[in-house]
Amino acid sequence: MPKIGMEPIRRKALVNATIFEIGRAGTLDVTVSQIAKRAGMSSALAHHYFGGKDQIFLAAMRHILSVYGAQVRAALLVAKTPRDRVEAIIHANFEAGNFRPEVISAWLNFYVLSQSMDGARRLLRVYQHRLHSNLVHPLRDLVGDDAHEVADMIAAMIDGHYIRHALREDTPSGKRATKQVLEFLELMLEARK
Amino acid sequence: MPKIGMEPIRRKALVNATIFEIGRAGTLDVTVSQIAKRAGMSSALAHHYFGGKDQIFLAAMRHILSVYGAQVRAALLVAKTPRDRVEAIIHANFEAGNFRPEVISAWLNFYVLSQSMDGARRLLRVYQHRLHSNLVHPLRDLVGDDAHEVADMIAAMIDGHYIRHALREDTPSGKRATKQVLEFLELMLEARK
DNA sequence: TTTTTTATTGATTGACGAGTCAATTAAAAA
DNA sequence: TTTTTAATTGACTCGTCAATCAATAAAAAA
Numbered sequence: 001m002p003k004i005g006m007e008p009i010r011r012k013a014l015v016n017a018t019i020f021e022i023g024r025a026g027t028l029d030v031t032v033s034q035i036a037k038r039a040g041m042s043s044a045l046a047h048h049y050f051g052g053k054d055q056i057f058l059a060a061m062r063h064i065l066s067v068y069g070a071q072v073r074a075a076l077l078v079a080k081t082p083r084d085r086v087e088a089i090i091h092a093n094f095e096a097g098n099f100r101p102e103v104i105s106a107w108l109n110f111y112v113l114s115q116s117m118d119g120a121r122r123l124l125r126v127y128q129h130r131l132h133s134n135l136v137h138p139l140r141d142l143v144g145d146d147a148h149e150v151a152d153m154i155a156a157m158i159d160g161h162y163i164r165h166a167l168r169e170d171t172p173s174g175k176r177a178t179k180q181v182l183e184f185l186e187l188m189l190e191a192r193k
Numbered sequence: 194m195p196k197i198g199m200e201p202i203r204r205k206a207l208v209n210a211t212i213f214e215i216g217r218a219g220t221l222d223v224t225v226s227q228i229a230k231r232a233g234m235s236s237a238l239a240h241h242y243f244g245g246k247d248q249i250f251l252a253a254m255r256h257i258l259s260v261y262g263a264q265v266r267a268a269l270l271v272a273k274t275p276r277d278r279v280e281a282i283i284h285a286n287f288e289a290g291n292f293r294p295e296v297i298s299a300w301l302n303f304y305v306l307s308q309s310m311d312g313a314r315r316l317l318r319v320y321q322h323r324l325h326s327n328l329v330h331p332l333r334d335l336v337g338d339d340a341h342e343v344a345d346m347i348a349a350m351i352d353g354h355y356i357r358h359a360l361r362e363d364t365p366s367g368k369r370a371t372k373q374v375l376e377f378l379e380l381m382l383e384a385r386k
Numbered sequence: 387t388t389t390t391t392t393a394t395t396g397a398t399t400g401a402c403g404a405g406t407c408a409a410t411t412a413a414a415a416a
Numbered sequence: 417t418t419t420t421t422a423a424t425t426g427a428c429t430c431g432t433c434a435a436t437c438a439a440t441a442a443a444a445a446a
Contacts, residue, residue, distance in 0.1 A: 004413065006423060026308025031403060042425050047405060105308060112305050114360060115219025115298060124360060153350070153373050160353025167307060167317060180346050187380045197443065199393060224433060235395050240435060 010049055011059065013039040018060040023102025028109050032056070058119050061110045065127050068098055072134060082138035083189070086154075089134050090181045093158050094174030099165070101172065108166045131155055143192045150188055157181050203242055204252065206232040211253040216295025221302050225249070251312050254303045258320050261291055265327060275331035276382070279347075282327050283374045286351050287367030292358070294365065301359045324348055336385045343381055350374050 017039035021030045032053055036046040050056045075088035092098070114120040132151050139147035161177040210232035214223045225246055229239040243249045268281035285291070307313040325344050332340035354370040 004422065010423090027305065029309075032405085033403075043404085044406085044425055045423075048424080051405095053404070108305060108308075111356060111359070112220065112301055115301075116222075121360070128357075128360070149373065152369075153377060156353030156357055156370075156373070157346070157349050158353070159356050160349030160351070163304060163352050163356050164321075164349055166304070167314070167321070176345075177349075180342065180349070184346065184377065187384050191380050191383070197392065203393090225435090226433080236434085237395055237436085238393075241394080246434065 007049060010039070010041065010045065013041070014046055014050065014056060015060050015063045018056055019064065019106045020102055022060070022109050023105040026105055026109075028057070028113060054117065054119070057110075057113060057117075058123070060106065061113075061120060061123050064098075064103060064106060064110070065123060068092070068127070069130065071095060071097065072130075076134070082141040085138035086135060086142070086185060087182060089131070090154070090158070090185070091178060094161070094178045094181075096174065099172055099174040099177075104162055104166050104172065108163060128155070131158075142189055146192060153188075154181060154185065157184060200242060203232070203234065203238065206234070207239055207243065207249060208253050208256045211249055212257065212299045213295055215253070215302050216298040219298055219302075221250070221306060247310065247312070250303075250306060250310075251316070253299065254306075254313060254316050257291075257296060257299060257303070258316060261285070261320070262323065264288060264290065265323075269327070275334040278331035279328060279335070279378060280375060282324070283347070283351070283378070284371060287354070287371045287374075289367065292365055292367040292370075297355055297359050297365065300355060321348070324351075335382055339385060346381075347374060347378065350377060 014035060017035045018030075021035050021038055022028060031043075032046050033043040035056065036043040039046070046056065050059065072089055072092045075092045076085055079085040079088040097103075110120060111124065114124040132148075132155060135151035135154055136147045139150050143150050158177075158181060161181070165172040165177070207228060210228045211223075214228050214231055215221060224236075225239050226236040228249065229236040232239070239249065243252065265282055265285045268285045269278055272278040272281040290296075303313060304317065307317040325341075325348060328344035328347055329340045332343050336343050351370075351374060354374070358365040358370070
């Protein structure tokens with residue numbers, strides 16, 4: 001059985017399985033065995049590659065954040081004007097890839113995890129800072145010194161929509177959320193023009 | 194020792210201890226023993242009065258929601274105009290009593306709990322509906338048919354501020370959050386006047 | 387006073403789960 | 417071919433914790 005070069009494959013499988021299982025259960029109370037089983041291996045192997053449950057969680061978190069980050073970067077590439085940039089970021093947050101039930105649920109759970117686990121807290125800080133500065137940069141051209149405050153408001157609305165969707169049982173659609181945040185942006189810019 | 198009429202006292206102590214311990218740990222992974230100890234009794238007694246851990250959590254959740262509800266009702270009593278009402282609700286959400294680290298943290302944790310526990314999910318639904326209709330009612334007079342959408346946006350912003358504050362280590366001040374939501378309301382009303 | 391009811395806990399049970407380890411298999415290197 | 421190295425797992429250890437229970441103490445009721 002043991003073909004060489006399994007490590008990256010196993011790691012990916014475990015990360016995906018982790019997000020899936022957390023989303024499915026709606027809690028971090030998933031056992032390493034459950035995750036490993038979903039990923040098609042024994043729990044011992046999961047420990048072998050990751051060392052422990054915490055590391056598995058961190059890897060899953062990193063994965064979600066890196067997918068998200070890539071999506072934002074891609075959206076920013078094609079945005080020309082400052083306003084386009086802000087809208088691109090908003091769109092990226094509710095894009096189908098990120099705004100899926102398991103991902104939303106995992107996201108919320110990681111938020112909670114970051115209250116008791118240093119590594120997780122650090123990762124979440126990175127996300128928050130990145131989101132903030134991604135927003136502030138184009139907003140400076142649009143609203144000047146109010147950029148920080150406006151960025152805060154947009155970020156709060158985005159996070160708010162996430163948490164509200166975590167509770168729903170139906171498949172979430174990012175449409176409405178996007179529309180609302182964009183509408184807010186529109187108002188904001190008009191008022192400070 | 195056994196004086197009669199201990200039950201309500203013990204229950205209150207346990208509910209407070211639960212919120213405190215969840216807030217302290219930042220997770221629902223607190224043992225019944227920890228909670229009972231904080232409340233000054235044995236874990237067996239906690240089980241005696243509540244039956245099980247789930248019931249303790251539910252009682253704590255109910256307590257937070259009922260305190261919150263009372264605060265909103267009190268604020269609504271002195272509000273005269275529709276706009277006053279909306280502002281009163283916003284203020285109540287970030288009032289010092291609710292917007293404390295342990296309460297915010299417990300809140301977030303209960304949000305997560307409601308993903309895996311039916312009783313908790315039901316309670317949270319009650320809160321969401323109440324907030325929504327509390328907002329929609331006065332908003333109808335202010336923005337007509339857009340009331341539902343505006344209520345959604347305000348609710349998202351409120352929840353968003355909560356989740357963002359859960360991550361901070363410094364004492365949260367509701368001032369800034371309140372200011373931002375009120376500012377949003379101002380804009381919204383001006384635009385739809 | 388005797389009996390019942392309420393309050394209370396220490397000790398125990400039983401389950402579950404994270405992490406370890408020795409043993410196995412097969413590929414790759416020497 | 418022999419040896420080393422990567423992959424893999426079943427079985428086991430150890431700790432933790434929710435829940436139970438039998439026993440005690442004292443108030444209240446009879």
